[in-house]
Amino acid sequence: MSKSLHDKKPIFIQIKEVIEDQIINDQLKAHDQIPSTNQLVQFYKVNHITVAKGINLLVEEEIIYKKRGVGMFVEELAKEKLLLQRREGFAEEFVLPMLKEAKKLKLSDSEIIKIMEEWKGSVKDD
Template sequence: MGQSFNDSKPIFLQIKDRIEDQIVNDQLKVNDQIPSTTQLVTFYKINHLTVAKGINLLVDAGVIYKKRGVGMFVAEGAKELLIEQRKKSFVDQFMLPMIQEAQKLGISESELTNLIKQLKGRE
């Protein structure tokens, strides 16, 4: 985890996103304990309430669960839930606008597919 944050969205959402990334990337697996709020506060040097707000979003979404007096852990099915949410968000934020713009420009489905394959090959 890097220590810096950007101004694109609130820090509590960036904390949430970083933990989600660790789950999606298998750095944190089902029933793994996530860093405590205190550890995150110390590491990032941010307010306790900011960290708690990000963590609580994950609890509310069923991504992590709390064991009183022990800590917070990755919930069963968390990775799958996050992947489904991200796929939907990806379609809404990127795919639909891309398709709409392609239609305006007269780019065919096959041309669009070829462009995607070309860009993917650059990796």
Template sequence: MKSVFNADKPIYIQIRELIEDQIINKQLKEDDQAPSTNQLVNFYKINHATVSKGINQLVEEGILYKKRGIGMFVAEGAREKLLHNRRESFIEDHIVTLVQEANKLEITVEEIMTYIYKVKRSEKQ
């Protein structure tokens, strides 16, 4: 059986990102109940501690909150917080590297933008 998880990244981070993606994509909205630890453990057949670690990070960051005896829920403003964090990471992980490489290759900002627009147009088709 092929694993749904990427071997290059810890599973607890992938669980965390799975929930984050559901919030960003509006599959989970503010005050919606998030999948429980037990549901994730049973569905993915992974260790309870692994799932708990990913979920607890989201609780610590204020993305999820606990209702004792009921479960985890999406916190108010969670989507905006996640979008902000992901944008910051995107800039650091991709844009900075892109600009540095473009500078080495003497690619102008205008050329970069032309390439970006070309890629965006091809994705829409």
């Protein structure tokens, strides 16, 4: 788990996304138990309600499920659901702003592609 939280998004969303990233990166697999709310509270030094809010979003989205008295676990198809969600939002969240900025800079399609190819090799896995 990463301890770095920032001001750009609400903390409960960041905690939710950390768990999602762990599922996508295979750190958590189907039916693995996720850290408890208390563990997350202690790790991030945040309010219990904040953590619970992020966890509850994952339950509502059927990414994790509760076993009463035992804990929270990763749903069978959680990784596939998350990948689909993120792919659907990718263009709107990342590509569109990039293309708008490229247009302002009067970059051609070939220049955009060249920049992307140059930077692609510098991307590291988290």
